[in-house]
Amino acid sequence: MPNVAHFFEGVEKLLEICFDESSSPNGDLRNITRGEWENLLCHVKCEIISYIKNDSIDAFLLSESSMFVSKRRWILKTCGTTTPLKCLEQLLQLAKLEGYHVISDIFYSRKNFTRPEIQMSPHEGFFEEVTYLDTIFPEGRSYCLGSINLECWYLYTFSKPELKALPHLIVEEKSTDADPDQTIEILMQDLDKDIMSAFTKSKFTTGREVTAYSGIDKILPEMHIDDFLFDPCGYSMNGIRENGEYMTIHITPEEKFSYVSFESNVALNNYTKLISQVIKTFKPGKFIVTIFANKSSLAYETMKELEIEYSTLSNWRRTDMQCCNFPSYNLLFAQYSRALEKVL
Numbered sequence: 001m002p003n004v005a006h007f008f009e010g011v012e013k014l015l016e017i018c019f020d021e022s023s024s025p026n027g028d029l030r031n032i033t034r035g036e037w038e039n040l041l042c043h044v045k046c047e048i049i050s051y052i053k054n055d056s057i058d059a060f061l062l063s064e065s066s067m068f069v070s071k072r073r074w075i076l077k078t079c080g081t082t083t084p085l086k087c088l089e090q091l092l093q094l095a096k097l098e099g100y101h102v103i104s105d106i107f108y109s110r111k112n113f114t115r116p117e118i119q120m121s122p123h124e125g126f127f128e129e130v131t132y133l134d135t136i137f138p139e140g141r142s143y144c145l146g147s148i149n150l151e152c153w154y155l156y157t158f159s160k161p162e163l164k165a166l167p168h169l170i171v172e173e174k175s176t177d178a179d180p181d182q183t184i185e186i187l188m189q190d191l192d193k194d195i196m197s198a199f200t201k202s203k204f205t206t207g208r209e210v211t212a213y214s215g216i217d218k219i220l221p222e223m224h225i226d227d228f229l230f231d232p233c234g235y236s237m238n239g240i241r242e243n244g245e246y247m248t249i250h251i252t253p254e255e256k257f258s259y260v261s262f263e264s265n266v267a268l269n270n271y272t273k274l275i276s277q278v279i280k281t282f283k284p285g286k287f288i289v290t291i292f293a294n295k296s297s298l299a300y301e302t303m304k305e306l307e308i309e310y311s312t313l314s315n316w317r318r319t320d321m322q323c324c325n326f327p328s329y330n331l332l333f334a335q336y337s338r339a340l341e342k343v344l
């Protein structure tokens with residue numbers, strides 16, 4: 001048997017679709033049954049391992065990351081060699097049965113993979129992903145932020161408000177009084193060895209124990225948490241609040257390819273403290289921050305000027321920062337790496 005070195009691609013593919021009001025009075029994506037989600041996730045090559053819900057949002061923990069479902073919004077975040085774009089047609093059909101014929105926003109994003117050559121079609125490269133998405137949404141736009149030849153972050157989104165997709169799917173401009181919406185992601189690599197060693201079965205038995213030990217439960221208080229510790233290592237958690245806010249953290253602790261992702265839609269007018277707390281909890285060697293905010297969100301006006309500062313400012317070097325204006329969203333992208341220690 002060839003000695004193939006163990007590797008897991010922690011970097012996730014993140015797909016988010018928001019629909020306009022349903023044409024059916026009882027239309028709600030949460031009416032989609034567990035069986036229907038399981039069938040859909042077969043196309044992605046992952047399974048549901050756990051589930052929590054409240055009046056605003058359903059949160060599924062998956063064998064490869066997470067899925068969140070609220071009335072009009074669906075979020076799928078999957079890592080490894082999963083194929084999330086392959087479930088799109090089925091998702092749109094299920095949504096249509098709930099009266100969702102009009103898409104208001106679509107985002108597909110991911111960081112560059114550590115090992116792109118192990119991905120499966122249509123994820124063998126961003127160009128292939130865009131070509132696949134274009135067959136469903138012919139006028140979507142694709143972007144690459146950061147450095148194309150080093151670390152970067154890819155995004156596919158609609159930028160034209162009056163865009164038409166499949167004949168029965170219309171993408172319309174979001175009115176300025178749309179619900180506030182914002183998403184922050186922090187994607188971390190080269191993490192502290194000692195901190196990562198906690199996310200193993202040799203140290204803890206359950207997700208609950210390591211959630212408390214690591215301080216994950218302190219990052220955003222009053223979250224109802226669903227957590228899972230993989231065997232022999234690896235960790236995933238979803239947290240939800242009654243108002244529809246969520247957080248999700250996924251951890252690949254293996255030293256050679258350690259990766260941690262944090263994502264939340266929590267409404268804040270400044271994310272500096274939250275970013276600092278996440279960074280202190282996991283101690284990465286480098287990380288990327290992305291913040292999306294629509295015109296109604298608290299973050300919209302302030303994020304362009306956002307200068308991310310830390311008490312240990314001198315330890316971080318910002319290698320990139322870009323801001324983009326889309327028709328209904330602002331996007332901030334920033335990349336940091338640990339600066340070399342100063343010899344005094």
Ligand SMILES: C[S@+](CC[C@H](N)C(=O)[O-])C[C@H]1O[C@@H](n2cnc3c(N)ncnc32)[C@H](O)[C@@H]1O
Nearest residue numbers: 008010079230233234250251252253259260261
């Ligand atoms: C699903 S978790 C979290 C992935 C996430 N995208 C991240 O941020 O790293 C992946 C970690 O769990 C480990 N793992 C153990 N069993 C697994 C399984 N059955 N499926 C997926 N990952 C598993 C992997 O080696 C890896 O360390």
